[in-house]
Amino acid sequence: MPSARPLQNQLLGIALRIGAATGFAFMAAMIKLGYEAGVSMPEAVFYRFAFGLPPLLIWIAWSRNFTVWRTQRPLAHLWRAAAGLSAMTLAFAALRYLPLAEAATIGFAAPLFAVILSAVLLKEKVGRHRWSAVAVGFLGVLIVMRPEGSHLPALGLAMAIAAAFGVGIVTITIRQIGATDDTQTIVFWFTLSGMLAAGMLMPIYGKVHDGQTWLILLALGGFGGLSQLLLTASLRYAPVPVIIPFDYSQLLWSVLLGWAIWETRPALSTWIGAGVIVLSGLYTIYREHRLGREKPRAVPPL
Template sequence: MPTATISAPRPADHPMRGILLRIGSVVMFGIMQAAMKLAGEHGVIAIEMVFYRSIFGLPIVLAWLAIGPGFATIRPNRPRAHVWRSIIGLSGITLNFTALILLPLADATTIGFTAPIFATILSALLLHEHVGRHRWLAVAIGFLGVVVITRPGAASGLPAIGILVALGGAVGTSAVTVTLRQLGSTETVGAIVFWFFVGCAIVGGIGTAIWGSGHDAATFGLLTIGAWAGAAAQLLMTASLRAAPVSTVAPFDYLQIIIAISLGWLIWATGPSLATLAGAAMIAGSGLYTAYREHRLRRDSVAATPPV
């Protein structure tokens, strides 16, 4: 699923360009998830996915740095902060890949979109941001959506371990969001993206050496597709934020749920249950309303600021 990135100042907004870039990012994330899930069916474990995503995706990041912001931008101002960001992000992405192995694609993707809900909670607890009753209501509706999807007590429900892993991945993603808010004041996008890929390559490489196994050419092909799609998705997401405000492009992230449902039907011939569709609607509605409230509060705050 999409992870938070930091936008650099833009000379002018280009909403349609930003929307198209965001849709491209969402499509690439969907391809990455499908490819990694297929690789998981060929015996690839989550830590291997982390490693190969980093190794195969790093050349794309380096090419982007070479033609874009330049390699000078990867110099960190707060190295320890990058270490913590990498630890949190690595934990989240490993859990997200594990969830893809354990759950149907549509369900894993949908539960992953509870990350904005957890981000609201963490921002209130850790950053002491004010969260009004409307956003708390959105949080409650989002969690109700998870209950609807997981169908606790139902004989045909999803495996409990898969649900817990997916929710853990969402918590990790939300923690990255909070961390990036703090990093954004001193670190560039190039430094954040590059060092995260390096950290994942190092830790993933160690894990792969210990727990990994050999794979055939077709499986490595899936891992390569997943890695390239993931790197492209990250860069397209960053570009979308340079072209248009977050409030304009972020709602299109929820197209990923539709893409996951479509790919699940095309590749695995599995359609979503009514519970999944209903829960997805509640989670998406919760996230969209939260984004709308944040945009409105930010707009009102700017309007109330007296001119200098």
């Protein structure tokens, strides 16, 4: 894969990022529709990888990066795959219990966990500004969860929080692997490892589905795989601080899809909490940019 980046085209980068966020929202909707059609969670995870693999292979072939499988850190990829697969499984499971908007909102806490983990595990210096942003962000999460009388299932909330924590682990792991391996290698090994691991459960959980359900599964994997490629491609055309704020457009799509398909409307606490999380996230992104760390969220785990 060529090391030189093409000329900056920020509008294209923003468009790609919005496309990725939109695709991830549709993927989440397909997961919930799949559950309603009788799809098990292991099946949803497996087909996310299986039907997401073709877009990845097309991307690799188009870029002529035929050494994508080579890596200097196989054990690091194994750890990234284990952490990413765990986070994905928890996120998919949470969607069985939570509306799209609430699940997406809590998922945005992942960068906050990444800041904490970078301080604890990587011994990076985190100043009072970013610690304050983290505290405010978790206040937003608490507002969404409404622990004093939440209308949301506790199990779903716990899974969503655990998934966000897992994404935080993946974020700092990718930061480390990215020092030696390129993006395509990271995505390739995660996709392959995840598909093989989830495939081991298919003899137990795999089912025969009708045509409509197969279309849902195909859309699930297609949206997930394509969105990951769009998100990664966006980094080639615009700086991280410019495009990452558009990740939050996923929340808007989650609200619209939840309303259109299930007639669910987020509670006022969800809107308030989402606003607090988004503001804290944007400030965290700003501080990361000021400190010269622009890569932590280059590759999403889902």
